[in-house]
Amino acid sequence: MARPTIKDERIEQFEATLHGDLIQPGDADYDDVRAVWNGMIDKYPALIAQCRGAADVIQTVEFAHETALPVAVRGGGHNVAGTAVCDDGLVIDLSKMRGVWVDPAAQRAWVQGGATWGDVDHETQAFGLATPGGVVSKTGVAGLTLGGGIGHLRCKYGLTCDNLVSVDVVTADGEFLTASEDENPELFWGLRGGGGNFGIVTGFEFDLHPVGPEVATCFVIYPGDRLTECLRAYREYIATAPEEASTLSSAGVMRDEDLFSADVLDDLKIGFLGCYAGPAEEGEAVLEPLRDLAEPIADFSGIMAYTEFQQILDDDYPDGMRYYWKSLYLDGLSESAIDRISYWADCAPSPLSTVDVWQLGGAITDVGFEESAFAGRHAPVLLGVEANWEDPSNDEANIAWVRDCLDDMRQFSDGSVYLNFPGFLEDNDETMETTFGAAYERLVALKDKYDPMNVFSRNQNITPSKDAGA
Numbered sequence: 502m503a504r505p506t507i508k509d510e511r512i513e514q515f516e517a518t519l520h521g522d523l524i525q526p527g528d529a530d531y532d533d534v535r536a537v538w539n540g541m542i543d544k545y546p547a548l549i550a551q552c553r554g555a556a557d558v559i560q561t562v563e564f565a566h567e568t569a570l571p572v573a574v575r576g577g578g579h580n581v582a583g584t585a586v587c588d589d590g591l592v593i594d595l596s597k598m599r600g601v602w603v604d605p606a607a608q609r610a611w612v613q614g615g616a617t618w619g620d621v622d623h624e625t626q627a628f629g630l631a632t633p634g635g636v637v638s639k640t641g642v643a644g645l646t647l648g649g650g651i652g653h654l655r656c657k658y659g660l661t662c663d664n665l666v667s668v669d670v671v672t673a674d675g676e677f678l679t680a681s682e683d684e685n686p687e688l689f690w691g692l693r694g695g696g697g698n699f700g701i702v703t704g705f706e707f708d709l710h711p712v713g714p715e716v717a718t719c720f721v722i723y724p725g726d727r728l729t730e731c732l733r734a735y736r737e738y739i740a741t742a743p744e745e746a747s748t749l750s751s752a753g754v755m756r757d758e759d760l761f762s763a764d765v766l767d768d769l770k771i772g773f774l775g776c777y778a779g780p781a782e783e784g785e786a787v788l789e790p791l792r793d794l795a796e797p798i799a800d801f802s803g804i805m806a807y808t809e810f811q812q813i814l815d816d817d818y819p820d821g822m823r824y825y826w827k828s829l830y831l832d833g834l835s836e837s838a839i840d841r842i843s844y845w846a847d848c849a850p851s852p853l854s855t856v857d858v859w860q861l862g863g864a865i866t867d868v869g870f871e872e873s874a875f876a877g878r879h880a881p882v883l884l885g886v887e888a889n890w891e892d893p894s895n896d897e898a899n900i901a902w903v904r905d906c907l908d909d910m911r912q913f914s915d916g917s918v919y920l921n922f923p924g925f926l927e928d929n930d931e932t933m934e935t936t937f938g939a940a941y942e943r944l945v946a947l948k949d950k951y952d953p954m955n956v957f958s959r960n961q962n963i964t965p966s967k968d969a970g971a
Contacts, residue, residue: 577641
């Protein structure tokens with residue numbers, strides 16, 4: 502679709518109202534600013550508004566409405582589907598809005614919409630506090646939170662969205678709202694797990710919990726010929742583990758010359774990663790069974806700074822590499838499911854790809870299905886299928902591997918997915934209806950109210966009803 506024609510003087514008028522910067526094609530920093538984490542994404546926006554605050558966001562939304570420019574919203578730019586940018590449209594870029602303020606006595610944090618989890622951890626850990634975030638510190642707070650938020654503290658303190666107290670939102674018509682349990686409660690319900698469908702969140706208020714500054718961690722890797730045996734033992738471990746322990750398994754070659762000797766570098770492996778949200782010495786004993794499943798290839802477990810653990814995977818997911826991920830909530834780890842996980846991990850076309858199993862339950866299930874839009878509380882585990890590779894000529898093989906794996910693993914699932922591992926947005930409507938089930942129509946009603954023209958459509962989209970914009 503051709504981009505709308507906008508007179509230069511109108512762009513100049515808009516730019517003069519911004520406290521942030523307006524980036525256009527031809528500007529020296531245009532290519533750097535339009536780039537996002539996933540190297541597969543190569544979009545060319547007409548304009549990029551680097552907002553400095555809520556006022557900039559309001560003015561940019563109004564400008565988009567006046568000019569009929571399609572809109573993409575960027576927080577941390579870490580979404581694997583690359584929804585933070587678009588061709589020939591307007592990117593509302595919050596990446597300069599990274600402020601974090603902490604009230605240690607109240608155990609609260611206020612976080613701007615462009616902050617990353619590294620920004621949050623840096624401020625909150627100064628007071629020995631944390632809120633459940635992601636597992637890569639460069640991940641944006643906004644995208645992760647709005648999609649639910651499954652991180653290293655999930656079984657003890659719940660999802661990221663479960664720890665939200667309030668949000669500040671700019672809606673599709675440029676209105677600024679606050680949503681909480683007491684103010685615009687239905688919108689607050691939808692924003693906790695319904696994705697970026699209902700507006701641009703410029704600020705988050707989170708509950709904090711005592712965590713760190715040091716935590717007990719598990720990071721152990723075993724030979725691939727013990728994969729099935731290890732997953733069986735993991736199934737038994739998570740069935741009885743205390744909620745302070747949040748762990749995951751990861752199966753693949755995991756080729757890393759800095760970690761592994763040449764004799765095992767290209768072999769299939771299975772690893773376990775997690776931490777204990779409680780006294781570190783107590784946590785070491787709780788995590789010990791995961792370190793004793795077989796003779797390990799490597800064991801990096803131990804007591805470490807929480808901030809260090811939050812960054813432990815950062816180097817595995819560098820900017821510019823190619824990523825295609827998908828997910829399914831599984832009914833459990835049956836013998837058949839374990840066998841298929843082993844098969845798909847072994848046949849991955851890239852040595853950097855993995856098939857992961859995330860332990861769920863614990864505090865995640867303490868929140869009722871009607872209390873937030875998040876749709877995965879019923880599942881004991883989440884399957885994540887991550888294709889990670891470097892050479893563009895291998896795109897087709899890696900994407901096909903993920904899709905084929907998901908098609909096979911649906912036999913162990915109700916078909917619902919975690920919004921933050923979406924791959925690209927194929928079959929969006931069907932996937933969203935399956936994922937949200939009975940709550941889907943409630944989300945459509947919210948979309949009809951706050952975004953009837955589907956301005957915020959470059960996401961895991963809730964499509965408004967046909968007559969919503971009439």
